[in-house]
Amino acid sequence: MGDKSSRKPSREYRALATNSWTLWDVIYGRRSLRKYAPFEPDERFAEELSRVIALALKARGAPGGSIIPVTDRDTGERIRKRSYVGITNKINLWLARNQVNAFLVIALPSEDMERDRPILLPRIAMALEDCVLWLTERGIGTCWLGGVNEREVRKALSLDEGTAVPAIVCFGEPGSGRLPGYDDLMVRTFSRRRKPLAEIAGLETADRPFRIGPSGGRTFEVSESQDVERLLDDLDRGGPGDSQGDLPLDIALEACLESARVAPSASNLQAWKFVAVTDRARLDELMTALPREMSRGTDAWRAAVVAAGMVGTMSSRMLDKPFWMLDVPIALSHMTLVAASMRMRVGVWTDGVDETAINRLVSLPDGWRSVGVMTVR
Numbered sequence: 001m002g003d004k005s006s007r008k009p010s011r012e013y014r015a016l017a018t019n020s021w022t023l024w025d026v027i028y029g030r031r032s033l034r035k036y037a038p039f040e041p042d043e044r045f046a047e048e049l050s051r052v053i054a055l056a057l058k059a060r061g062a063p064g065g066s067i068i069p070v071t072d073r074d075t076g077e078r079i080r081k082r083s084y085v086g087i088t089n090k091i092n093l094w095l096a097r098n099q100v101n102a103f104l105v106i107a108l109p110s111e112d113m114e115r116d117r118p119i120l121l122p123r124i125a126m127a128l129e130d131c132v133l134w135l136t137e138r139g140i141g142t143c144w145l146g147g148v149n150e151r152e153v154r155k156a157l158s159l160d161e162g163t164a165v166p167a168i169v170c171f172g173e174p175g176s177g178r179l180p181g182y183d184d185l186m187v188r189t190f191s192r193r194r195k196p197l198a199e200i201a202g203l204e205t206a207d208r209p210f211r212i213g214p215s216g217g218r219t220f221e222v223s224e225s226q227d228v229e230r231l232l233d234d235l236d237r238g239g240p241g242d243s244q245g246d247l248p249l250d251i252a253l254e255a256c257l258e259s260a261r262v263a264p265s266a267s268n269l270q271a272w273k274f275v276a277v278t279d280r281a282r283l284d285e286l287m288t289a290l291p292r293e294m295s296r297g298t299d300a301w302r303a304a305v306v307a308a309g310m311v312g313t314m315s316s317r318m319l320d321k322p323f324w325m326l327d328v329p330i331a332l333s334h335m336t337l338v339a340a341s342m343r344m345r346v347g348v349w350t351d352g353v354d355e356t357a358i359n360r361l362v363s364l365p366d367g368w369r370s371v372g373v374m375t376v377r
């Protein structure tokens with residue numbers, strides 16, 4: 001148990017709940033799909049999608065309009081055909097052999113991307129992964145695309161020069177059969193690999209591995225809300241926050257960390273570390289590094305997870321993108337939804353934080369930066 005280098009569950013989480021903990025089906029069921037069949041979304045689907053995008057952006061505190069849904073065929077075709085133009089985007093040549101023509105496009109002011117700590121980007125990335133999970137729930141395949149020609153996508157959507165498009169997600173009906181040769185090999189061997197929990201997660205400090213302990217026969221009740229939309233609603237209201245006394249904190253934290261472990265990341269690099277903080281004195285110290293509104297009633301928080309990313313990875317340098325501000329927020333989307341699925345009250349903070357103090361508290365190594373903090377109770 002606990003040393004799995006794959007996407008297979010580190011433990012049978014569903015079996016720990018006395019009722020249905022179905023969010024796991026979505027967390028483990030999601031994978032990047034690179035083979036699509038024709039997909040003609042109807043008006044009703046487009047409406048539902050717009051509603052979920054708006055809800056996700058609101059729940060994550062991101063401005064409306066910063067995720068653009070593209071469901072009309074002509075615009076979608078233009079994006080598909082133009083997105084892999086350019087030498088660094090050749091990894092996405094598989095788009096040329098596919099019929100996928102629906103997209104979710106991140107659009108934000110480029111000044112945000114130029115900041116030392118972008119404010120909007122991590123919020124939007126969390127919201128976009130929420131949408132990916134919502135699509136997964138509906139049996140729709142998705143793939144994050146960071147290696148896309150930004151200028152061409154901007155043109156296809158008539159966006160101005162001041163708008164940055166750091167990543168898009170394509171989605172559609174899963175196709176059957178395998179991808180030809182190399183692509184298939186890449187997907188099957190590389191995409192499925194995951195670092196074991198102890199390698200990416202720490203307890204109290206980054207250098208102290210988080211160990212999976214025995215469940216000791218403990219079981220607990222999870223939330224009635226298990227679908228992404230209701231969970232987002234709960235997160236938006238800061239609730240449900242009525243977790244019962246029977247929820248064991250060690251297992252609850254492990255479940256959150258596990259959902260981060262299997263999240264998608266650029267080139268599957270998993271250049272992330274998650275540090276669970278449970279010690280009361282350390283929690284108090286952490287709270288002082290969070291925005292002022294947090295300093296009230298801090299003793300109510302049972303624990304926190306600091307989520308950090310490595311800056312300057314190979315992919316970041318090649319594509320000139322701050323992947324730490326995409327990958328780590330994606331993992332935060334998973335962790336916060338899983339926490340809410342256990343009826344925990346959840347907070348997530350990615351800006352207005354004293355990053356130096358947080359990095360020091362959890363002993364992050366050089367080259368690593370904390371992206372956000374999730375608090376739970």
Ligand SMILES: Cc1cc2nc3c(=O)[nH]c(=O)nc-3n(C[C@H](O)[C@H](O)[C@H](O)COP(=O)(O)O)c2cc1C
Pocket residue numbers: 030031032033034091092143144145146147148167190191192262263264265266267268323326327330
């Ligand atoms: C920010 C980001 C950018 C990505 N960019 C691409 C891309 O340009 N092309 C691609 O085929 N996959 C891309 N991926 C998908 C990853 O390769 C994939 O998530 C990883 O290999 C893990 O596989 P899985 O998603 O099937 O679990 C990207 C993922 C993320 C999170």
